[in-house]
Amino acid sequence: MGVTPNILFEVTSSLGKRVRVTEDYWQKIVTTKHPLMAGCEDLVKGILAQPEVVRRSRKDQSVFLYYGRAEKRYCCVVVRHLNGDGFIVTAYITDRIKIGDAI
DSSP, rough: OOOOOEEEEEEOOOOOEEEEHHHHHHHHHHIIOGGGGGHHHHHHHHEEEEOOOEEEEEEEOOOOOOEEETTEEEEEEEEEEEHHHEEEEEEEEEOOOOOOOOO
16 A cells, blocks of 8 residues: 655635645655745645636646735646546746637
């Protein structure tokens, strides 16, 4: 039997998908990918539940970008949807919403 990953949080997104992230993977995001996201778990959860905009990736049809305001900028939460569920690929602060198919 494998080890069950420790889920840091799970949220039902505005698209009705259960989206989760493990403690280990969130640590990877905030230590190596996007340190500005450290301590922003509540922001990410809120954006998943009530985003201002959701776009589908132009490169990968299973990837969705959820955007919400983060002060004067945007926070983008990138989620891959598989088999009815989703997991966070990354999250970052950006100045603009990327081009993609609006959902």
